[in-house]
Amino acid sequence: MADLLDRIHDLYDELERHRVMLSFKGILAPELITALLGLVERKLVGMEPDPKARKRVFNVVVECLQNLYHHHGPMGVEGDGPQSAKDPHGVVMIARTDTGYSVLTGNLMAGQDVDQLKGHLDRINSLDAGGLREWYRAKLADGTYSAAGGGGLGMIDIARRSGGKLEYAFVPYDKDSSFFSLNVNVNT
Amino acid sequence: MEPLYLEGSPKTPHVHFDPVTGMLELKGRSIPENSVDFYKPLIDWIDKYGRQPSAKTSLHVQLEYFNTSSSKCILDVFKRLEPIRAAGNEVTVLWHYEADDEDMLEAGEDYSGIINLPFKMIQIAEVNGD
Numbered sequence: 001m002a003d004l005l006d007r008i009h010d011l012y013d014e015l016e017r018h019r020v021m022l023s024f025k026g027i028l029a030p031e032l033i034t035a036l037l038g039l040v041e042r043k044l045v046g047m048e049p050d051p052k053a054r055k056r057v058f059n060v061v062v063e064c065l066q067n068l069y070h071h072h073g074p075m076g077v078e079g080d081g082p083q084s085a086k087d088p089h090g091v092v093m094i095a096r097t098d099t100g101y102s103v104l105t106g107n108l109m110a111g112q113d114v115d116q117l118k119g120h121l122d123r124i125n126s127l128d129a130g131g132l133r134e135w136y137r138a139k140l141a142d143g144t145y146s147a148a149g150g151g152g153l154g155m156i157d158i159a160r161r162s163g164g165k166l167e168y169a170f171v172p173y174d175k176d177s178s179f180f181s182l183n184v185n186v187n188t
Numbered sequence: 189m190e191p192l193y194l195e196g197s198p199k200t201p202h203v204h205f206d207p208v209t210g211m212l213e214l215k216g217r218s219i220p221e222n223s224v225d226f227y228k229p230l231i232d233w234i235d236k237y238g239r240q241p242s243a244k245t246s247l248h249v250q251l252e253y254f255n256t257s258s259s260k261c262i263l264d265v266f267k268r269l270e271p272i273r274a275a276g277n278e279v280t281v282l283w284h285y286e287a288d289d290e291d292m293l294e295a296g297e298d299y300s301g302i303i304n305l306p307f308k309m310i311q312i313a314e315v316n317g318d
Contacts, residue, residue, distance in 0.1 A: 030221050034198050037219075052288045055253070059291075062219050062255050069221050133294070140259060141302045153256040161291070 019096040021047075027087045033065050040094060047096070053188035056161045057094075057101045060184050063154045064105045065092060067182075071109065100188035106181040114170050114178050120152060121168055124159045132160050162186050189240070192233045200226055201251060205233055210242030214265075215250045216315065218258040227261035234268040241272045250284035251292070252315035259295075266303040273305055281307045286314055 015023060021043050024036060040061050044054045068090035090107035109117070127135065136156045159166055167183040189207040196202035196216040204213040212234075220226050247269060254262065266281065273279035281303075283296035293309060300307035 030199075033221065038198065051286075052290070055289060055291065059253060059255075062253065066219075066221055066255060066257065133298070137298045137301065140263060140298065153259065157256045157259075 018093075021094045021096060021101075023091075023093040025091040027089055028065060028068050028092075029088070030069070033069060036065065036092070037062060048188065050188060053100070053186070056163075057103070057186045057188075060103050060158050060161050060186055061094060063158045064103050064182070064184065067154055068092065068105055068107050071107070097185065099185065101186045103184045103186065104181065106179060108173055108177045109180050111172065111176055111178045114180075117180065118168075118170065120155060121166055124155055125165045127159075129160065129163070132156055136160065158184055189236060192230065203230060205230070205237070207237050207240075208242065210245040212245065212247040213250070214248065214262075217252050218254040218262070220255075221257070223255070223257040223261045227258070227264065231261075231264055231268055234265065238268065238272045241275075241277050243277055245269065245272060245277060245279045246282060247280070248282045248284065249296075250312070250315055252286070254295075263299065263302065266299060266305060270304050279305055281305050282310055283307055284310045284312050284315070287311050 022036065022039060024032075026032075037058070041058060044057060048054045048057065069088045090105060092106075093102075093104040095102045095104070124132065136153065139153055139156065155166070162184050164185045164187060167185070169181045171179045171181075173179045191207060192203060192205040194200070194203040199217065199220045201214050201216040201218045203215075204211075206212070218226075247265070249262070269279050269281075281300070283299070285292035285296060296307060296309055
């Protein structure tokens, strides 16, 4: 009991210390994404005077949440419910930083897809703004990606709005899955 | 042919396609998770409209936000208008962007580089979604 009470206090301190505007862990149904986006938008209006910066942050949050929605992987220990393996499950945290905002997301994904995603992220990080725009345009024009999955285009868009490099990590979770964490810094 | 009218929502744009005036409006924000579902009736409408289009068609795009899932669907909307123009009708895309929103201007330029339709970039003070 005391342990739990300490833990919630630690969590509060931690969120406070990292200037977290919003954090959520759970199933990201479309209605919930709508609610989170509404919250983020209202908070941004209150704390970010530059409308251009506000839009960039909001756009990044939209793409990150929808990435969680579209690209969630197999569930591990928590997948005990019959539908939980199929539900879009993840964690998101949006925090104020000294240079702008940080949008952090994490989700489990199929281990076999890690190399492909890593390659994609590395290629994004190797390009400058002009290169990213060119790639985005080419990918949009050639129609080789699915609109439902969004996939490759989403990360390029996130990188373009961020203006910085994408920070990421993959941690093996069990024999079939890895935990993918992404940090997008939007400098304002 | 019936006009297409959809009210805007927090994630989907206001849509008003008028077959008589040839004025097609897409306004507000387009950030749904499943853009294909949302855009299908719009694409179907344009396909039907293309059989007997107005001599002049103007597509007004006035979006504050759109996600990458919508970007492909918006491209499809443009693509469906190309044959209408190729058949000798006047088709123009009016791409609106807020004065401070370079990203939205760039997005319009990206489309105009891909699509064979005349684009007009129009700077506005603020997007009104309703």
